[in-house]
Amino acid sequence: MRHELPFPIHNDCGICNYFKKIWEDGWLDEYSDNHFLIKAIENRLTAFIGFTQMLNNDPNLHRLIKKHGVIDNNSFNLNFCMNLSGCLAHLQTIFGNDHMERFIKDQLSAGKQQYDEDTFFEAISEISVLRFYAIRSKWKQALYEPPVQISKSLKNPEARFVGELSLNGNVEEIVINIEVKCPKFPSIEHQESKIAIPTVLLSNEGRKQIPRFCEENEIIYMSPRVMKLKDFLNSAATKFSIPKDNEFNLLYINWSFCDFPSNSFLEAWSLLTNTINGILTHPNAARNIGVSSEVFERITAVIVYTEALEGLMFLDFRMYGNLMDVSKDFECGFWTINCAMRKKLVNLIYYIK
Numbered sequence: 001m002r003h004e005l006p007f008p009i010h011n012d013c014g015i016c017n018y019f020k021k022i023w024e025d026g027w028l029d030e031y032s033d034n035h036f037l038i039k040a041i042e043n044r045l046t047a048f049i050g051f052t053q054m055l056n057n058d059p060n061l062h063r064l065i066k067k068h069g070v071i072d073n074n075s076f077n078l079n080f081c082m083n084l085s086g087c088l089a090h091l092q093t094i095f096g097n098d099h100m101e102r103f104i105k106d107q108l109s110a111g112k113q114q115y116d117e118d119t120f121f122e123a124i125s126e127i128s129v130l131r132f133y134a135i136r137s138k139w140k141q142a143l144y145e146p147p148v149q150i151s152k153s154l155k156n157p158e159a160r161f162v163g164e165l166s167l168n169g170n171v172e173e174i175v176i177n178i179e180v181k182c183p184k185f186p187s188i189e190h191q192e193s194k195i196a197i198p199t200v201l202l203s204n205e206g207r208k209q210i211p212r213f214c215e216e217n218e219i220i221y222m223s224p225r226v227m228k229l230k231d232f233l234n235s236a237a238t239k240f241s242i243p244k245d246n247e248f249n250l251l252y253i254n255w256s257f258c259d260f261p262s263n264s265f266l267e268a269w270s271l272l273t274n275t276i277n278g279i280l281t282h283p284n285a286a287r288n289i290g291v292s293s294e295v296f297e298r299i300t301a302v303i304v305y306t307e308a309l310e311g312l313m314f315l316d317f318r319m320y321g322n323l324m325d326v327s328k329d330f331e332c333g334f335w336t337i338n339c340a341m342r343k344k345l346v347n348l349i350y351y352i353k
Contacts, residue, residue, distance in 0.1 A: 032115035132317035199270035
């Protein structure tokens with residue numbers, strides 16, 4: 001069993017104390033040897049799903065990337081383990097030992113011996129977003145997977161945070177409910193080829209003409225992932241109830257690991273917000289593709305982002321720049337569905353940054 005082996009990281013100054021503890025307690029025993037985390041702990045991680053995109057997204061502020069796109073694997077592995085260890089240790093103080101043990105054993109393990117790296121990145125996305133909120137304020141209450149009674153079904157978002165927000169001299173109680181989605185994308189074998197993905201909803205005629213044009217011009221055509229977005233929105237709506245005053249239901253979508261290095265964010269963002277027939281800007285267009293009306297009643301805002309290599313290494317959502325002005329940062333977009341809540345939501349985002 002893995003816990004019988006010495007913890008591989010030389011733990012000077014306790015930089016990975018939490019990982020050392022859960023390693024010795026057997027929480028990682030059922031993880032596959034091919035698991036991203038196990039390979040990072042053992043310093044043998046060199047490649048993974050979405051590497052090319054995250055490499056192209058990266059500003060390389062910390063000189064992680066060397067010449068010709070080669071990365072310093074030793075530095076990446078150690079820093080990733082150190083930061084994830086600290087993240088999980090902090091989240092355990094917020095949500096409790098039992099929740100964190102279940103999360104690490106059942107979700108972060110990503111299928112255990114039937115390891116699926118996409119599932120691992122779903123769990124990492126959740127950690128990154130929840131830690132962003134957990135670390136920014138002294139919350140009155142923080143609940144992991146709080147139950148939400150909707151009709152006869154009992155579903156839950158990832159987490160709920162209850163605290164206070166000072167606005168114009170008034171202190172008001174706020175409730176933040178968070179749902180995180182991270183799609184699985186097929187492996188792309190044509191990274192160097194010309195690829196076209198429409199970023200507006202297509203008519204029936206458009207679905208015929210654009211693929212034909214691409215074929216005639218030796219361009220690889222890929223249909224926009226409209227149904228993924230529809231499913232994410234509808235699923236999130238089932239996790240939320242209609243928000244009360246000062247309650248914010250936030251849906252985060254990590255649109256990383258797909259086809260366009262450095263630009264993939266624009267696919268999801270444009271499909272959701274374009275002025276012609278964006279899913280969030282045109283409720284009638286949304287309804288035509290099967291988006292539930294409850295999406296517009298229950299979700300306060302949608303945040304779409306893509307991951308960079310350093311973002312993954314540091315697991316710090318604050319690295320995504322100015323969330324409220326996507327004209328300055330096209331790696332993260334923030335769209336308020338409930339316009340009446342926008343002013344408070346703007347203050348909320350800046351308050352916790």
